[in-house]
Amino acid sequence: METVSENRSFGGTQGVYRHRSKATNCDMTFGLFLPQEAAEGPVPVLWYLSGLTCTHENAMVKAGAQQWAAEQGIALVFPDTSPRGEGVADDPAYDLGQGAGFYVNATEAPWAAHFRMWDYIADELPALLAKEFPLDMERQSITGHSMGGHGALTLAMGLKGRFRSVSAFSPICHPTTTDWGRKQLAAYLGPDETAWLRHDATLMMRAEGLDIPLLVDTGSKDQFMSHLKPEALAMAAMERRIPCTLRLQDGYDHSYFFVSTFIEEHIGFHAEALYA
């Protein structure tokens, strides 16, 4: 693992690191914010999964999350959204290929060789973080934005016992029924839709439910609302009597101006679970 940069931030350190990944068979870059408290011992971890077109950098520089993570003594991990590099398959569309890993393990050509983001986020990166940094991996929570909200929700439901709480900003909630979903799931996982089930938060909620606190915010003026379907997740969660806070925030859109407005509340929500 190589240190790309480290900057002092809110009394802690915002680092960027690069490492060779077995899961994605290429170099991967991630951001990690360590609060001041990490100097004294392991701190809890909040994962932030980013959306389409993002790298490890977007949320790190635009979400304004470090201030609140510092206040709560929580580390933040900002993984990249896909494998990258010259030897890695890509597509001219912004919503497929590099920058659009959708947090799945691809099984179809040409994606299967590198696009194993589920394994990367679920197994490889946590193991690396545990080894290299003062993180308390018994206390993890997860959030994300858009495609990353989809990732946060499906990982939280798919990895029972891993996370203490899950939240999402403008998540893709029901991709098996929408434009941001059917195309990519078919490309990565093939035409057999049974393989898609574990990558649709609404279907997962119906099938598995959730046993950790859930918070979802979406802007009422989100320009991509028809791709997101927060109403489908709301219906599924409430039908299963899952404790939840589900909100449409008046007038907000899909941008980081939305995320940065509510990130304080999300980090506070996770802190409550991480320090319970």
Next chain:
Amino acid sequence: METVSENRSFGGTQGVYRHRSKATNCDMTFGLFLPQEAAEGPVPVLWYLSGLTCTHENAMVKAGAQQWAAEQGIALVFPDTSPRGEGVADDPAYDLGQGAGFYVNATEAPWAAHFRMWDYIADELPALLAKEFPLDMERQSITGHSMGGHGALTLAMGLKGRFRSVSAFSPICHPTTTDWGRKQLAAYLGPDETAWLRHDATLMMRAEGLDIPLLVDTGSKDQFMSHLKPEALAMAAMERRIPCTLRLQDGYDHSYFFVSTFIEEHIGFHAEALYA
């Protein structure tokens, strides 16, 4: 109008008053909390509509609302849930007749003679309050519990421009499809279901939407959940992109222990709209 009682409460006054109602053609009793600020001039008003079996008294003594209304300088109105008295029709069931007015104007025998709770809450009682008390009727909001949550939601959607915000605890959200609803709507309004539409919050939401802030809390262990259907209202509100906060609160049931836990937040939510 006759004063039944007045007690000092949190620096203000909790009163109970009785008056002859034209709408319901019988004597009606209501509670009114006036905060200290009412001595100096008109204060904003929050309506609290109660649930099945309740009188004006239940929320007044069990919701713990006065503390927070006093802090915000807001008056609270606690109407009764139905007409009452010897000459008023009743039913042996707890969910029909006296204590179960459902906030409709009954058109069917034997109910039509007295059960005109919509008119009472929408027209007659506000006019009386405006005449008798220092209330700023330009600043009204509404909340309620269970059948009263149903009333709050349907009145807020039915009386456009009247209220600045609406919230509900464990509301009956879709009565045209459930046990707490079909029986009563048929009894009060007759078999023509087109007359029921304006008394179903989910159908109103689909048809009319809502242009004021909306907050709904339901306990995840509510023993009457199958009568409430918060998931149907959630789906309808989010499908219409209505700004909203919809929550299932972990482990809470249908009781006033639930209401009193979250009434502070609801009153704070309304205060934000009333003082905007």
